[in-house]
Structures are given as structure tokens and as C-alpha cells.
Amino acid sequence: MSTNAQGTDTPVVESGVSRFLKSSIQQVFVFAALILIYVFFMFAAPNFAQPSIFLDIVQQSAYVGVMALGATFIIATGGIDLSVGTGMTLVAVMAGVFLSGDWLNLPLGGGLILILLVGALMGLLNGLNISVLGLPPFIATLAMMMVARGLALVISGKSTISIKNPGYVWLANGELIPGVKNAVLIFVVMAIIAGVMLNKTLLGRYAIAIGSNEEATRLSGVNVRFWKTMVYVTAGVFMALGAILYSARFGFVQPAEGVGFELNVIAAVVIGGTSLAGGRANIIGTVVGALIMETLKKGLQMMSIAQEWQLVVTGVVVLIAVFVDIVRRKRATAV
Amino acid sequence: MTKLLELKNVSKTFPGVKALQGVHLDLNGGEVLGLVGENGAGKSTLMKILTGIYTPDPGAEIWLQGQKVDVKGVNHARDLGLSIIHQELNMVPDLTVAQNLFLGRPGSHSKGIVNERKLNEMAGELFDKLGMNINPKAYIRDISVARQQMVEIARALSYDSRILVMDEPTAALTLAETDALFGMIRDFVTPETGLIYISHRMPEIEEITDRVSVLRDGQYIGTVTTKDVEMREIISMMVGREVSGDARPRTTVDSDEVVLKVEGLNTKHLLRDISFEVRKGEVLGFAGLMGAGRTEVARAVFGADPKQSGEIYLHGKKVNIRAAADAVRAGIGYLSEDRKAFGVLLEQDIKQNAVMAAMKDFNIGGFILDGKIKTVGQEMSDKLRVKTPSVNQLLGKLSGGNQQKVVIAKWLVRNCDVLIFDEPTRGIDVGAKEEIYQLIEQLSTQGKAIIVISSELPEVLRVSHRIAVMAHGHITGILDNADANQENIMELATVGKAQVDGAAA
Numbered sequence: 001m002s003t004n005a006q007g008t009d010t011p012v013v014e015s016g017v018s019r020f021l022k023s024s025i026q027q028v029f030v031f032a033a034l035i036l037i038y039v040f041f042m043f044a045a046p047n048f049a050q051p052s053i054f055l056d057i058v059q060q061s062a063y064v065g066v067m068a069l070g071a072t073f074i075i076a077t078g079g080i081d082l083s084v085g086t087g088m089t090l091v092a093v094m095a096g097v098f099l100s101g102d103w104l105n106l107p108l109g110g111g112l113i114l115i116l117l118v119g120a121l122m123g124l125l126n127g128l129n130i131s132v133l134g135l136p137p138f139i140a141t142l143a144m145m146m147v148a149r150g151l152a153l154v155i156s157g158k159s160t161i162s163i164k165n166p167g168y169v170w171l172a173n174g175e176l177i178p179g180v181k182n183a184v185l186i187f188v189v190m191a192i193i194a195g196v197m198l199n200k201t202l203l204g205r206y207a208i209a210i211g212s213n214e215e216a217t218r219l220s221g222v223n224v225r226f227w228k229t230m231v232y233v234t235a236g237v238f239m240a241l242g243a244i245l246y247s248a249r250f251g252f253v254q255p256a257e258g259v260g261f262e263l264n265v266i267a268a269v270v271i272g273g274t275s276l277a278g279g280r281a282n283i284i285g286t287v288v289g290a291l292i293m294e295t296l297k298k299g300l301q302m303m304s305i306a307q308e309w310q311l312v313v314t315g316v317v318v319l320i321a322v323f324v325d326i327v328r329r330k331r332a333t334a335v
Numbered sequence: 336m337t338k339l340l341e342l343k344n345v346s347k348t349f350p351g352v353k354a355l356q357g358v359h360l361d362l363n364g365g366e367v368l369g370l371v372g373e374n375g376a377g378k379s380t381l382m383k384i385l386t387g388i389y390t391p392d393p394g395a396e397i398w399l400q401g402q403k404v405d406v407k408g409v410n411h412a413r414d415l416g417l418s419i420i421h422q423e424l425n426m427v428p429d430l431t432v433a434q435n436l437f438l439g440r441p442g443s444h445s446k447g448i449v450n451e452r453k454l455n456e457m458a459g460e461l462f463d464k465l466g467m468n469i470n471p472k473a474y475i476r477d478i479s480v481a482r483q484q485m486v487e488i489a490r491a492l493s494y495d496s497r498i499l500v501m502d503e504p505t506a507a508l509t510l511a512e513t514d515a516l517f518g519m520i521r522d523f524v525t526p527e528t529g530l531i532y533i534s535h536r537m538p539e540i541e542e543i544t545d546r547v548s549v550l551r552d553g554q555y556i557g558t559v560t561t562k563d564v565e566m567r568e569i570i571s572m573m574v575g576r577e578v579s580g581d582a583r584p585r586t587t588v589d590s591d592e593v594v595l596k597v598e599g600l601n602t603k604h605l606l607r608d609i610s611f612e613v614r615k616g617e618v619l620g621f622a623g624l625m626g627a628g629r630t631e632v633a634r635a636v637f638g639a640d641p642k643q644s645g646e647i648y649l650h651g652k653k654v655n656i657r658a659a660a661d662a663v664r665a666g667i668g669y670l671s672e673d674r675k676a677f678g679v680l681l682e683q684d685i686k687q688n689a690v691m692a693a694m695k696d697f698n699i700g701g702f703i704l705d706g707k708i709k710t711v712g713q714e715m716s717d718k719l720r721v722k723t724p725s726v727n728q729l730l731g732k733l734s735g736g737n738q739q740k741v742v743i744a745k746w747l748v749r750n751c752d753v754l755i756f757d758e759p760t761r762g763i764d765v766g767a768k769e770e771i772y773q774l775i776e777q778l779s780t781q782g783k784a785i786i787v788i789s790s791e792l793p794e795v796l797r798v799s800h801r802i803a804v805m806a807h808g809h810i811t812g813i814l815d816n817a818d819a820n821q822e823n824i825m826e827l828a829t830v831g832k833a834q835v836d837g838a839a840a
Contacts (some may be wrong), residue, residue: 023760119687201701202694207690212680219677220692221663279682 026273029324030288032254037292041299048302055184057294062172062187062195063088063245064261065290068268069194070238072286073204073231075269078211078278079130079137081232082262083144084239087122089258090148091243095254096161099168101120103227108167116240122148123236127229149259156255165249183245187287189232190241197234201256207231268293271321294319337401339364339529340385340498346392347380354380355391358555361546362498364530367520369544369561370533372573373736373766378533378552382500383431386419399497416497420487420504426475433458433471436490461493465519468710481512488519499523500531505539509625517543533702535763536791537566549573551745574766574787582730583816586780588800590615593651595667595753597636600645605631605808609645613753613784617773620799621788623828627805629788630672633755637669649753663692672758672788674735678742681731685723686712688730719774736767743774753788754778760794772798791823799805804828 042049067084074081098111106114122144129140163169172183179183198204206227209217218224247253268278271292272285293314300310347355355377362368372378383389385397387406397404399415406412426435433454444450458471467485475483484504491499501520505513520543524530534540540547541561549556549572549750556572592615600609605628613619621629634640636647638656647654654665662669671677679688688696689712697704697711700726712726719740723733730738739759746754760768775798779785789795796819797800803813804827812827 199701200705202698202703204702205687205694205703208681209683209687212682213676215677216680217691219637219659219669221660221749222691222694223658223660279680307762 018140026281026282026325026328027284027288030272030285030292030321033321034288034292034295037295037299041295041302045299045302047298049089053298053302054181057291057298058184058187061182061290061294062183063242063249064264064268064293065187065287066190066245067239067242067261068265068272068286068290069190070235070242071265072269072272072274072281072283073186073207074235075266075274075276076198076204076207076211076278076281077228077231078214078276079228079231080141080266080276081124081126081235082138082141083126083148084141084242084265085258085261085263086145086149086152086234087236087239088243088246088261089253089255090122090152090155091115091119091240092150092247092253093156093161093255095243095247096163096170097155097216099163099165100161101164103161108165111165111168112244115244116237119236119238119240119243120233121236123233123239124229125234126147126236130232130255131225131228136315145262152255152258156253160257161253161255163247168244168248169251170248172245186241186245190238191283191287194238194286198281198283203227203230203234208279208281211275211280213279233269247297264293267318270318270325271323273321275325276322289321338362338398339366339400339527341396341398342381342385343380343396343398345384345395345397345662347377347389348392353553355384355553358512358553360555361558362531363545364529365524365526367524367530367543369540369547370531370550370552371535371540371547371569372556374764377553378550378574379502380553381550382419382502382531382533384497385412386417386500394582406696413496415496416495417500418491418494418496418498419500420484420491420502422503423597424480424483424487426483426486428474428476430475431455431471432469432473432475432478432486435475435486436461436471436493460491464523464695465489465492465606467519481508484516485519488516492523497528498531499528500533502533503535504532505534505536513539535768537570540569541566551575570766572742574601583796584618584776584800585617586776586800588614588617588779590617590782594649595636595786596648596651598646598648600632600635602631602640602644603643606635607808608808611803611810611813613786615782615784616779617801618785618787618799620722620795620802621786621805622790622792622795622802622824623805625790627828628808629805630757631808632805633669633757633786633788636662637652637667637755639669663749663751666750667755668692668749668751668753669755670739670742670746670757670759670792672761674738674742679730679738682729684729685716685721685741686726689715689726689744690748692745696748711748712744713734715748716741719744720770735764739763739767739771743771747778751783753784753786755788757788758790759787760789760791768794792824795824796821 047053067088071081071084094112095115098106098114099108126141126144129135130137170182172181174182176182176185206222208219209222210224210228214224268289269286270289272282272287272289274281274285294314296317297310300313338361342358342360345355345358346353358377358381360381370378377520380389384395385406387408397406404415406415406417421816427438430438436458437454455471462469467489469482469485501566503515508516512743520530532540532544541692544561546558546560547569548558549569551573559569592649593612594615596612598610600606600736609632611619621632631640635642636656638658638661647656649665655664656665673753675681678692686708697708709726716723716726721733721740723737730741733741759775775785775787787795787798796816800816801813802816802824803820804824805811806828812821
């Protein structure tokens, strides 16, 4: 081929550093927001500035955080999961069925595997409903949310189930690293795994590709049905882990709980900068998003502000986060 | 006499890119001015500045009939009588013609109540005045693209536009519809009005414009009077070099080996008994009018749409293609006519788009080899001369021609034996077109079996060794390039129902 003037005036290649800063500006922003909120409470709430409070926040954000990690993949595909809240409760009830002395009383190892399988199965059902039957994610998971809530109540007979298995309780409350609760450790480890999965594996890459342009991805020869289903299965496993952290912490399950948790999960993901339109996702953002939610809760609590107001504040934070993201996105795509 | 419109010293800088540099443009009353240039030359940017979508860099001046104006935004531009009809139509498919016509403008409602009958009446009057035969009550989704375009034109004219800009208006039109459009353009232009016509199609520029202004790489190159110059000279101004007029393939097919064979292909609605074969190193062109079923053949072969019956053989072996994934696995690549919807991931970068069809070669046990993706992406980007600062650039920020190169890269990385190009140069400028033809030629000499679907006959004749002509879902004939010319292709393309419809050119 002949060369002409057209190809030669290519602008200078961006340096790696400036590219890194540009691509991670969202993370920086979310992180700055977390610090800002944290510093505010250090002045506004007595006793807030203690390491134990910080660890407490991380520990309490762990179960929503872990579920939000999985939800990040779903939202990256442009989907949504409304069943993660009551689904978590159903998995926790099943944990009681498997492990409680009044029920099956299985050994811990086998019980844990079954618990994760229940989560995966729920994810599989969501995935098949969406990618094979072609239901919109909103509807498919809305239905699953109701089914899960119903099943949790039916199986438990509407009564509290206690899981006194000491190994199980240790999963959340033990300290493999002295001073750090296992729940925190699991949250950190799962965040690293999710980060690797999103950025370095086919599952993550295809999730983002599907969210960017599902049809173009399909016509590139990618088995979109399979990968989309896998995304929901993955999220189901993360949900089951969240259920373990949630129920192991106190050693019992209230089968009527979990309603509305899905909104906390979605809020954590969205605050973190993952786009609800799909095609863009960010694991560190999700972690920080979960921390922001919990920091607000704890801080307002310590300022003796009523729980109702926490909801208001959280809602406003979600609005601000999404708005900032939209502004940023508009700027990025303006040519 | 004062000019109807003068643009002076217009520059526009985007972060990292100087899209326009000191561009000048003038338009006389009663004139159709052609605006040409390769993709990325700055035509659209210039027109977006004129119509208030972009703000120019300081120092730019816009003069309307001798008065300096400061275009503050889209509505202000409209009040000044500046209207643009974009390449992509802006209409709501689920509303009627009349509803779209009056969407968002004063007089469309009184105190929030829409008077449907009045809208239809007003629309009917407008169409009568313009000599358009369009039903105001029809839903946009039910009328052809050509008619949608007429509605857009009517909308622009109803704003009492003095200056109308048309950006690639004929991209989706048939010859007859294009003629009708030209009639309308001639009616529109009076001594008080002028029209700026953007197109890549030189025959249209030759037919409809009085003068032609040329941009290249954001700079103003010059303006010529259409009847005084050959189109070839304008093309040279656009690309900055001479373009050869050679209109036939320079290669021959040496092999007898049939790579792709399609037999008795039928689909539910359109295709009837489609059979053809493509040999190793051969380019088989598909010509035909819009709606003849060319794209449908491609999509059915590729597994993007379901077949009713029919067999596909690759290298003599029957293959079962039920989904795009099967076709890609078998070694068939498809470049869609609609890049944005079916070809690219606009929010992902060049390197990721380039390897999208071949991810199986870029992972080990599910873990992605980003280093390899970067290397291969860079290699392909260099080889196809994608104009970009880096392979980390998002596809959405590239021009159409460069996006198309990335789609080609995608199938080259996949190393497919069969490549189906559906309108490979749609919306691509003249210089880059020839580049893509050469690329297709190169690929065929490497032994690939290639199908090229095109609505532009010179393009089909330029690249194809043989040409299959379609009409109404049938293949009406397959011609050797040596025997083919525009006339006998058109003859085959307009048989059957076409004559009844009176669509013959």
C-alpha cells in the first residue's frame, strides 16, 4: 500500500501516567468523597475518630459489599438484580437448614458448599430466564425477589432460625489476623478476586462487551447467552457469600429480613461509578461505594440522627454520584 | 452583491485535536454549494458550528447577508434560518408523521392539550405546498427511510430556513428517490436561500451543486465551480494526491477450490432458493436495489438470522450454522452495513475491538493476555493505518472510516477464510474507499473467499471477480466481471416486481 500524508500526522501517544490518571479519575473521585465524609464525621460525631469504629464500618459493610461485587458484573452487562436482597435471606435460611442442630446438622465443609450452590442455582435461574427466555432483567429478578421471599418464609415457618455451629460463626467473627474480623478479610479477598475477574478474565471482558453492545458482541461470535448466564451465576455465588457473612455474624436468621437490601447493593455499585447503562464497571469503586454507605449510616447514628434521615442522606448521595458520573461521561464522549 | 452566508477564520479545538483551522466558506443566494472532504476533514464539525451545536474557537466570524451574527445555540440558529438535516435521522418511530413534524415547537399544542386534527391539517398543508405525497397520520416506523427523510426536509423547510445543510442525504435512498430529492432541492433554492450539500458521492456533487468547497484535515483547500472542473480534480483536492480511475479488479482467480458453497437457501419472508459459490481468492459481489435481500443473504449465511432451509458447505464439508458463534468458529466473518449497531463497541478501545472475535487466542484458562492484545492491536492499527493517537482510544472517538478499519481488523485477527463485507465503504470518503478496495484485493490474493455487498455499482465492478445480482429475494443472475457493466446489472436488478413498482432507473 502507498503511504500518504493522512497517516503520518498522528498525534503524540499519550503517556502511560496521564492515561492512568484519566482512566482512574472516577476511583479517585469516589475515594475523595469517602475521605471527605469520613473527615466530616470525625468533627461532627463524638468518638468517631477511632480505629475500632473504622474496623466496625468495614465489617458491617462486608455483606452488602460482597454482594455488590457480584452485582457489579450484572450491572456491567446492562442488567440489574433485584433479587439479591431476599435471595440473600433465602440462602441464609438454607444455611440454617443445612447447618442448624434442629435441621440437617451437616458438617461445616459440606454445608458451605451446598450454601454456595444454592446461590449459584438462583443465579443460574435468573441467568436462564434472562438470556434464554429473553425476559428483561428487571422483570426476571423482580419475580425471583418475590419467589425468594416467599420460599424463605415457607421453609423457615416464619420463625427465626439459629445457626449455632461455632465454625460457621467463626467465619464472620473469628480473627485469622488478630484484630481484624474474618468478615473484613473475606471482603478484601473477594474484592481482589472480583477485580481480577472483571479486568483480567474472559467473563469480565465479555460482561463489559455485552454491556457496550450486546448485538455486536454476539455477531463477533461470542456466545452471549452462555456468558450472560455465567455472570448471573457468579453474582449468585457472591450473594451466597454475603448471606454467610450476614447470618454468621449473629448466628441466626430472620426470614422476613432482606427486603430492600437489593437497593443498598445497587446503590453501592452505582456510587462506585459503574454505569447502569452497562459497558463500564469498576470494582474498587464498588468497594468504596459500600464503605460510603456504611460510613454514612454509622456516622449519622453516632450523631444521634434518626434512622429515617439516614435513608434521605443515602438517597441524596446516590443522586449526586450518578449525576457526577453523567456529567463526566458526557464530557468524555464529546468529540 | 453581499453573500448569503460567509464563514471566516473558523477554528475548533477539541482536547488533543485541532478539528478545524482557520476555515473560510461562502454561499451565494440561489446556490447549491457542495462541501466535500475525507472523513475527519471537518465537514460535520463546520456545519455543527454553523447550526449552533458547537461553539467555535474565539476569532471565528459568521456573516449572514452582510450582518455579523453570533450563533448562540440550536434554537437561535433555527431562528436565524439555519437548519441542518443530519445523516442520521432524528425522529420518534412510535409517533406519527404530523406528531414528529411538530414535536417540541410552538403552536403544536394549546395549554398542554394537543389538537391532533389541527396537527394533521397543518402537516397536510405543508406537504401540499412542497408537493410531497405523505400521509400525516402514518407512523414513522411504517414509512420508508426515503419518506422519513422527506419529513425531515419538510420540517426544516417549515422553519422558514434561509440556509439548509444536508449531510449525506442520499445514503439510504434509491436512484428514483434521489432524483425526487434533487427536484426538491432545486425548488428550495431561490435568490434568498441557499443549500449546503455534503456528500461522498461525486456523481451527485456533479449533478446538483453549483460550486464545491473542499476541506482536508481541518483546513480549507479551495472552492471550484462545478461545471468547470472534472470530478477527478476535486477528488485530488480532497485526498491531496492523484486517484487512479481504474474501475476493475487487478487480480484474477487462479484456484478452482470452492471455499464457500450455499445451496437452496430460503428464509421465512424474503429469500427464495439462493445458491452460489465462492472460490479461494475470489471476490463475489452482490448487487441489487435496496430491499432485494443482499444483507439478508449475508445474515442468514452468518447465522445472525434464522434460515428456513438451505445448506452451507465450507471447503466441501457441510456446516451447521445456527448462530453467529457457529459461523465465526467455522471461519466466516461478517462486516455489517450498520457499524454502530452491529459492528463495534463504541465505549471500548481500539485494541479490544480488534480482538473481539478472537478472544480464544487471547486468553489462557480464561485469563486475558492484555500484553498480546496490545501488541496485536497496535500491529493491526498500523497495518490498516487507523488514524488515532493510540490504540487505547475509544471507538466512539474515531471517524466512520477509521471505525470500519477496526472492524476489518477484527476479522483479520480472527483469520477467517470467508469474509462478508456488507457495504464496506458506506459513509467512507473517497480516499479511504480506495484503501479499502486495495485491502479487499490484498485479502483475496492471500486466498480468502470474499463476498462484497454494495449499492454502488462502480464499487461492485471495482472489486468483484463475479457479480451476483439480486431482486426481490432471488438471485436473478451471476455475471463475470468481464461481461458486466452498470447497465446489465441494473437490468437484472430491476426484473420482476420491480417493473411493476416502476422502480427501474
